[in-house]
Amino acid sequence: MIFRNLSAALLLTTGLCLPAAAQDRNVDAALQQIEALQAELAALRAEVEALRAETATSDARQAAIAETQSAVLEGQDTRLSAVEVAAEKNVSQVAWKGAPVISGDGWSFKPRGRLQFAGGHLSVPDAIDNEGRGWTTELRRARLGVEGKIRTNIGYKLEVDFADNEVEFADAYAYLSFGDAKVAIGNQNTGVSLEELTSSRYITFIERSALTDAFGLERRAGIRVDYAAGDVFLSGGVFANDLGSLIEDGDNQWSLAARAVYAPVLGKDTQLHIGASVQHTEFADEAQTVRYRQRPGIHSTDLRLVNTDRLEAASDTLYGAEAAVLSGPLHVAGEVMFANVDGLGAAPDAGFWGGYVEAGYFLSGGQRTYKDGTFGRPKVAESIATGGAGAWQIAARLDHIDLVDGSIDGGKQTAYQAALNWYADTYLRFFLNYNHLSIDGGPFAVAVDPVEGGYSADSVGVGMLVDF
Structure with missing residues (x-):
């Protein structure tokens, strides 16, 4: 409608200055061009609407994919975390205190001697x-022995002395801890x-x-x-x-x-x-x-x-x-x-x-x-x-x-x-x-x-x- 009003106004203004025959031919040509432009605009509008629909569909699809990926990754993290915790409980650690100290899951073992x-x-x-x-x-x-824990609060120590061509026990005991107290x-x-x-x-x-x-x-x-x-x-x-x-x-x-x-x-x-x-x-x-x-x-x-x-x-x-x-x-x-x-x-x-x-x-x-x-x-x-x-x-x-x-x-x-x-x-x-x-x-x-x-x-x- 806006295009038609603008066209009519343009033709009226032009007609005041041109002869009548020429005016008729020019008006017809202008109207044809306007109709062609209107058809192209309608086609473009349809294409834009189609693109908008495809974009909305794509966005929804991407959102669904992202949500699915997030759920999958979260599930993987949960599984990996559980595996890591289990591994941490079962894998031993080695420290060095004059000799290797092997420990894990509340137990430890260390060779000792002098x-x-x-x-x-x-x-x-x-x-x-x-x-x-x-x-x-x-x-x-000349002592050789071992010490360590078999649980967090249960330990042991054993040492044997080989000096003077004799074998004698030095420390040879087990103990149980109760908070600040220990029974050996x-x-x-x-x-x-x-x-x-x-x-x-x-x-x-x-x-x-x-x-x-x-x-x-x-x-x-x-x-x-x-x-x-x-x-x-x-x-x-x-x-x-x-x-x-x-x-x-x-x-x-x-x-x-x-x-x-x-x-x-x-x-x-x-x-x-x-x-x-x-x-x-x-x-x-x-x-x-x-x-x-x-x-x-x-x-x-x-x-x-x-x-x-x-x-x-x-x-x-x-x-x-x-x-x-x-x-x-x-x-x-x-x-x-x-x-x-x-x-x-x-x-x-x-x-x-x-x-x-x-x-x-x-x-x-x-x-x-x-x-x-x-x-x-x-x-x-x-x-x-x-x-x-x-x-x-x-x-x-x-x-x-x-x-x-x-x-x-x-x-x-x-x-x-x-x-x-x-x-x-x-x-x-x-x-x-x-x-x-x-x-x-x-x-x-x-x-x-x-x-x-x-x-x-x-x-x-x-x-x-x-x-x-």
């Missing part, structure tokens, strides 16, 4: 038997003494302080319960003989032991340790005898300068107190322990005691660690394996054991000890110890000095320890 060579030189007065003096060497420890059954430490509970891999000197050996602190077969929460650590248990003695000789004693530790952290990096322990042992066999004695600062000699020899005893009770401080490269520690011996029948009762105080300092690249009431593995900043110099530590210790009471003269030994340790790596360590010993009384007192009964001795210890 190899320690040690030797020493002992200088004693000529009046003492020559056996044990001079240079001696030994394979101090098997051959294990009774839980007494900071020095005894600290692994031989982590002690500062080649040998532990005199009180640990003199008073018979060792692993025994039994049940022990540990509790660790915050700054408090508690343990207690009941024990028989050590596992080797049980196998060879049967059960001829039982013990009760308990320990309590308070270990707060002061400031940023100062660890305080205060503890006390008690252990009571009943010797069930009436013919049982006990002996308290100690080596002269090195283990490679069998010579004991202090020794009570065999005493008839029904029981003994040990009371101990311990304290330590760790701050950066410095540590200070000390213990005192009293042994009350209940004589069997007419045999006399006796009381002995021992104690030590030590201090150690890392000159470079190291620091002693602490965990759950005991010292842990020292940190070494730079291993020689990576081009570092390792860590150097110096230490000094005053160590005393008194095995004299009444008619029992096992002797008194005071050791002034110095140590230089090189930690070439976290798992490799070299020792150098010097011990000056002051002896009063004991089995060799009369032979050395019949009047005063006192004399001195010196020992030097060297060693190497590697563990995994």
Whole structure:
């Protein structure tokens, strides 16, 4: 309609200026052109409508395809996620902590062991038997074992020592954890003494302080319960003989032991340790005898300068107190322990005691660690394996054991000890110890000095320890 009105107006305007005949011809031609244009416009309009319909159909088809693809992909993601979760639960992981630690789905397995060579030189007065003096060497420890978990809260540890051409059980126990508590059954430490509970891999000197050996602190077969929460650590248990003695000789004693530790952290990096322990042992066999004695600062000699020899005893009770401080490269520690011996029948009762105080300092690249009431593995900043110099530590210790009471003269030994340790790596360590010993009384007192009964001795210890 709009086109027709525009055409009529155009023709009317043109007709005012053209002759009549010409006007008629021109009008007819113009009308034909207009009709042709209108036909083309209608055809174009139809094509546009058809294209719009096809586009709408295509959009709907694309939307349907996209929706289908999304559903398919979502289903695939769900299936892949389920597969990945299942795989994560079943595929083991391997970490490295001195040896491979294989773990997965709440269980773990790790081989473990240590190899320690040690030797020493002992200088004693000529009046003492020559056996044990001079240079001696030994394979101090040669242990192999495994540890791990069979469930998140069920674990085990087994270690066998092959040193001295003998096979002996060290740790051999299984445990069950209940939150902050742990129950262990098997051959294990009774839980007494900071020095005894600290692994031989982590002690500062080649040998532990005199009180640990003199008073018979060792692993025994039994049940022990540990509790660790915050700054408090508690343990207690009941024990028989050590596992080797049980196998060879049967059960001829039982013990009760308990320990309590308070270990707060002061400031940023100062660890305080205060503890006390008690252990009571009943010797069930009436013919049982006990002996308290100690080596002269090195283990490679069998010579004991202090020794009570065999005493008839029904029981003994040990009371101990311990304290330590760790701050950066410095540590200070000390213990005192009293042994009350209940004589069997007419045999006399006796009381002995021992104690030590030590201090150690890392000159470079190291620091002693602490965990759950005991010292842990020292940190070494730079291993020689990576081009570092390792860590150097110096230490000094005053160590005393008194095995004299009444008619029992096992002797008194005071050791002034110095140590230089090189930690070439976290798992490799070299020792150098010097011990000056002051002896009063004991089995060799009369032979050395019949009047005063006192004399001195010196020992030097060297060693190497590697563990995994």
